[in-house]
Amino acid sequence: MKKPAGASAASLVDGVRAGDARAIARAISALEDHEPGAVELVRELFPHTGKAFLVGLTGAPGTGKSSLANRLAAHYRAQGKRVGVIAVDPTSPFTGGALLGDRIRMQQHATDDGIYIRSMATRGVLGGLARATGDATLVLDAAGKDIILIETVGVGQDEVDIVRLADVTVLLLVAGLGDDVQSFKAGVMEIADVFVINKADRGDTERLEQELKVVLGLSRRADQWEPPVVKTVATEGAGVPELAAAVDAYRAHIEGAGLREQKRSERWQERLLDLIRERALERVLKASVGKDKLAACARQVARGERDPYSVVEELLRVAGVNG
Amino acid sequence: MKKPAGASAASLVDGVRAGDARAIARAISALEDHEPGAVELVRELFPHTGKAFLVGLTGAPGTGKSSLANRLAAHYRAQGKRVGVIAVDPTSPFTGGALLGDRIRMQQHATDDGIYIRSMATRGVLGGLARATGDATLVLDAAGKDIILIETVGVGQDEVDIVRLADVTVLLLVAGLGDDVQSFKAGVMEIADVFVINKADRGDTERLEQELKVVLGLSRRADQWEPPVVKTVATEGAGVPELAAAVDAYRAHIEGAGLREQKRSERWQERLLDLIRERALERVLKASVGKDKLAACARQVARGERDPYSVVEELLRVAGVNG
Numbered sequence: 001m002k003k004p005a006g007a008s009a010a011s012l013v014d015g016v017r018a019g020d021a022r023a024i025a026r027a028i029s030a031l032e033d034h035e036p037g038a039v040e041l042v043r044e045l046f047p048h049t050g051k052a053f054l055v056g057l058t059g060a061p062g063t064g065k066s067s068l069a070n071r072l073a074a075h076y077r078a079q080g081k082r083v084g085v086i087a088v089d090p091t092s093p094f095t096g097g098a099l100l101g102d103r104i105r106m107q108q109h110a111t112d113d114g115i116y117i118r119s120m121a122t123r124g125v126l127g128g129l130a131r132a133t134g135d136a137t138l139v140l141d142a143a144g145k146d147i148i149l150i151e152t153v154g155v156g157q158d159e160v161d162i163v164r165l166a167d168v169t170v171l172l173l174v175a176g177l178g179d180d181v182q183s184f185k186a187g188v189m190e191i192a193d194v195f196v197i198n199k200a201d202r203g204d205t206e207r208l209e210q211e212l213k214v215v216l217g218l219s220r221r222a223d224q225w226e227p228p229v230v231k232t233v234a235t236e237g238a239g240v241p242e243l244a245a246a247v248d249a250y251r252a253h254i255e256g257a258g259l260r261e262q263k264r265s266e267r268w269q270e271r272l273l274d275l276i277r278e279r280a281l282e283r284v285l286k287a288s289v290g291k292d293k294l295a296a297c298a299r300q301v302a303r304g305e306r307d308p309y310s311v312v313e314e315l316l317r318v319a320g321v322n323g
Numbered sequence: 324m325k326k327p328a329g330a331s332a333a334s335l336v337d338g339v340r341a342g343d344a345r346a347i348a349r350a351i352s353a354l355e356d357h358e359p360g361a362v363e364l365v366r367e368l369f370p371h372t373g374k375a376f377l378v379g380l381t382g383a384p385g386t387g388k389s390s391l392a393n394r395l396a397a398h399y400r401a402q403g404k405r406v407g408v409i410a411v412d413p414t415s416p417f418t419g420g421a422l423l424g425d426r427i428r429m430q431q432h433a434t435d436d437g438i439y440i441r442s443m444a445t446r447g448v449l450g451g452l453a454r455a456t457g458d459a460t461l462v463l464d465a466a467g468k469d470i471i472l473i474e475t476v477g478v479g480q481d482e483v484d485i486v487r488l489a490d491v492t493v494l495l496l497v498a499g500l501g502d503d504v505q506s507f508k509a510g511v512m513e514i515a516d517v518f519v520i521n522k523a524d525r526g527d528t529e530r531l532e533q534e535l536k537v538v539l540g541l542s543r544r545a546d547q548w549e550p551p552v553v554k555t556v557a558t559e560g561a562g563v564p565e566l567a568a569a570v571d572a573y574r575a576h577i578e579g580a581g582l583r584e585q586k587r588s589e590r591w592q593e594r595l596l597d598l599i600r601e602r603a604l605e606r607v608l609k610a611s612v613g614k615d616k617l618a619a620c621a622r623q624v625a626r627g628e629r630d631p632y633s634v635v636e637e638l639l640r641v642a643g644v645n646g
Contacts, residue, residue, distance in 0.1 A: 039632045046630035061383065261625055268631065269621035273604065275635040280603035281596065283644050298592035302584055307369035308591065309362045312598040321606050321644050 009037050013044045019082070019143050024116055031135035032120075042138060049141040052084070055247060056166030057151045063172040064198045067234035068243075069151045075240050076147045077114055084140035085117040088133055088152035116140065131274055134165050163191060164267055167260070168250050170194045170243070173212065175204035190219065193227055194246045200231035200239065225253055280321065287319035332360050336367045342405070342466050347439055354458035355443075365461060372464040375407070378570060379489030380474045386495040387521045390557035391566075392474045398563050399470050400437055407463035408440040411456055411475035439463060454597055457488050486514060487590055490583070491573050493517045493566070496535065498527035513542065516550055517569045523554035523562065548576055603644065610642035 012030075015023025027045070031038050055072070057065050066087065073083045118140075120133055133150065140148050150166055163169050171192035195212060197205055212229055221227075228246045232239030254260050285294070297315070300306045335353075338346025350368070354361050378395070380388050389410065396406045441463075443456055456473065463471050473489055486492050494515035518535060520528055535552055544550075551569045555562030577583050608617070620638070623629045 039636070042632045043630045047627065050627045261622075264625035265618070265622045268624040269617060272617060272621055272624070272631060272635060272638075275631060276607050276638060277600045277604045279635055279639055280607055280644050281600045283639065284599050284603055294592055294595060295588070298595055299584075299588045301591040301595070302587035304370065304373045307366045308595060308598060309365045312595060312602055313362070315595075315599060316602055316606065319644070321603050321642075 009041055009044065012041065013142075016045060016139055016143050017048055019113070021113070021116055024139055024143050025118070027139045028118060028136045031139065032132045042135065045138055045142040049138050052137070052141040052145050052148050053251060054137055054148045054150060054166040054168075056163040056169040057149060057172065058163050058169065058192075059172030059174075059196075059198075063174045064234045065151050065172055068172065068196065068198060068232060068240075069149050071234050071237050071240045072243065073115055073147075073149060074237075075244050081114075081146040082144055083115045084137075084143070084145035084148040085115070086133055086136050086140070086148065086150045087117065087119045088129060088150065116143070116145065130165070131271075131278065134271055137165060164270060167254075167263070168193045168247055170196055170247070172196045172198050173208060174199045175202045175208040193225065193250050194243070195227055195229045196239075196243060197229060197231045198234050201233050205231065223254065223257065223259055225250065284315060284319040284321060332364055332367065335364065336465075339368060339462055339466050340371055342436070344436070344439055347462055347466050348441070350462045351441060351459045354462065355455045365458065368461055368465040372461050375460070375464040375468050375471050376574060377460055377471045377473060377489040377491075379486040379492040380472060380495065381486050381492065381515075382495030382497075382519075382521075386497045387557045388474050388495055391495065391519065391521060391555060391563075392472050394557050394560050394563045395566065396438055396472060397560075398567050404437075404469040405467055406438045407460075407466070407468035407471040408438070409456055409459050409463070409471065409473045410440065410442045411452060411473065439466070439468065453488070454594070454601065457594055460488060487593060490577075490586070491516045491570050493519055493570070495519045495521050496531060497522045498525045498531040516548065516573050517566070518550055518552045519562075519566060520552060520554045521557050524556050528554065546577065546580065546582055548573065607638060607642040607644060 012023055012027055016027050027041060029035075030041060057069055057072075059065050069085055069087070073085055076083050118136060120129060120136065137148050137150065150163070152163065169192050171194070173195065175197065195216075197208055197212070199205075209229055209231070216227060216229075228249070230239055230243045230246050232243060234240070254263060285291075297306075297311045301308050301311060335346055335350055339350050350364060352358075353364060380392055380395075382388050392408055392410070396408055399406050441459060443452060443459065456475075460471050460473065473486070475486065492515050494517070496518065498520065518539075520531055520535070522528075532552055532554070539550060539552075551572070553562055553566045553569050555566060557563070577586060608614075617638075620629070620634045624631050624634060
């Protein structure tokens with residue numbers, strides 16, 4: 001609080017709260033990069049959060065998530081709602097696809113102050129992407145966004161962790177993509193609240209819808225919600241109002257049943273675990289290791305001189321993290 | 324060492340070293356479930372590891388990883404090599420697909436003692452799957468397997484972390500699957516050492532091969548290796564000897580350049596970080612929190628009463644993990 005960063009942090013918080021796009025971008029980057037003052041920034045933004053509704057959109061590559069997110073954002077904007085979009089892309093620096101996609105999409109909404117779009121690309125840090133995405137939702141929430149769309153490829157565990165941040169999860173499927181079975185298996189089936197069959201002008205849509213309803217009919221949810229199936233053609237905007245209505249219905253269901261706080265508590269529990277992991281690692285590295293020591297330990301293990309668990313026990317002991 | 328588990332741990336180590344399938348299965352499960360004595364087990368197995376060559380096979384859903392892994396395993400078996408296969412499946416308990424696939428595949432090799440196949444399914448624990456897979460490779464290595472195939476869906480960060488365990492990474496692509504571009508973007512492009520175009524009897528194979536070679540021509544690797552492109556039809560076994568030859572060539576390259584120890588050191592450094600994270604979390608939860616306290620903290624955050632970073636700082640302080 002006494003450091004010079006205090007003053008600029010305060011003005012950053014003011015800028016975010018006023019919905020200033022540059023302040024929002026600056027705050028998300030500061031949290032993403034663990035800049036000094038990041039903890040203080042979250043602490044100051046946090047009291048102004050909790051109002052935004054988080055909509056997660058996920059699906060296999062090629063299901064049309066970006067198109068649908070754009071259409072849904074435009075739908076909410078037409079209702080006068082302020083919208084944030086976080087597009088999480090497991091693209092590597094090798095292709096730079098996230099930045100390109102970001103630029104293209106920003107142009108579509110360039111003249112609209114009520115929408116803010118941010119791409120997040122994987123940094124190769126385990127758990128880092130889910131944490132960074134969670135922090136970005138806090139910033140957008142504090143900036144007064146009514147709806148935050150989180151769009152991510154839904155195949156791996158990392159993406160499932162990201163989707164878990166949302167209040168409602170929408171899973172996109174496409175008929176005849178060759179991977180509908182894989183989508184069923186992707187670990188997001190049981191956390192999807194609304195199903196979308198996109199590109200519904202394709203031939204096999206009816207069959208996929210039937211199969212999906214059979215699978216859904218086999219499961220019972222603890223919250224008594226029966227996930228609806230909505231058909232869309234995102235490139236033409238068809239079915240988008242129906243999707244928004246399905247999302248609203250789910251929101252009314254969980255709020256009516258008093259489940260929203262419970263679901264948020266469950267999500268925060270997971271996020272607290274992630275934060276503890278990352279913070280504890282930072283502390284151990286600072287206290288006992290440093291990059292050089294760690295590299296030396298890794299070499300010993302690679303040569304077979306020491307086993308990995310003994311090394312880790314010693315590092316934790318030196319850092320004062322005792323069993 | 325004084326506890327009764329000591330004796331059974333010793334016989335378990337003997338069983339694993341003798342290549343006994345039941346002992347191997349028992350040891351992998353013990354490590355997977357963090358059973359008491361797991362650390363001791365790794366400590367005893369570790370001196371007998373370091374000989375196996377780890378081959379990672381990854382690719383989007385529908386590229387034919389399982390078929391190719393089966394064919395490659397059979398190829399190595401025909402050369403008299405002992406083979407372990409770890410099939411990492413992000414399938415949820417919702418479908419039980421991993422177990423079904425496991426049974427089907429075990430039948431194919433049921434009469435062969437020289438091969439051991441193990442499926443690992445996601446447990447919803449962040450970072451847990453990569454750690455469990457790493458531990459399983461140690462067991463199979465100590466059991467005298469010459470080649471360990473690690474097969475996983477390659478889209479998310481979690482899968483990339485799993486692939487990083489391997490000595491050589493093989494990336495499968497298929498023409499016309501509708502997601503070839505996504506496969507290029509999946510963050511595994513730059514860690515793939517050998518590219519396979521599977522289902523090479525499909526029409527668009529030539530075009531995909533050309534595109535791939537253009538993309539590969541744009542990058543230079545620090546280890547001077549130029550990743551080859553091998554065409555296979557896994558269902559018929561076509562191209563499998565050529566794939567094995569490409570893997571051998573890469574192995575000869577890194578061993579000839581003295582890079583194997585360096586690469587293993589880099590991998591161990593990542594795994595040590597993961598282990599520190601998980602162990603430190605366990606310690607913090609044991610020392611300061613417990614599930615009830617954590618749930619209460621999560622409720623406070625969900626209600627907006629406290630910010631998440633302050634909560635985590637306090638929990639770490641109580642656990643004696645200081646900044």
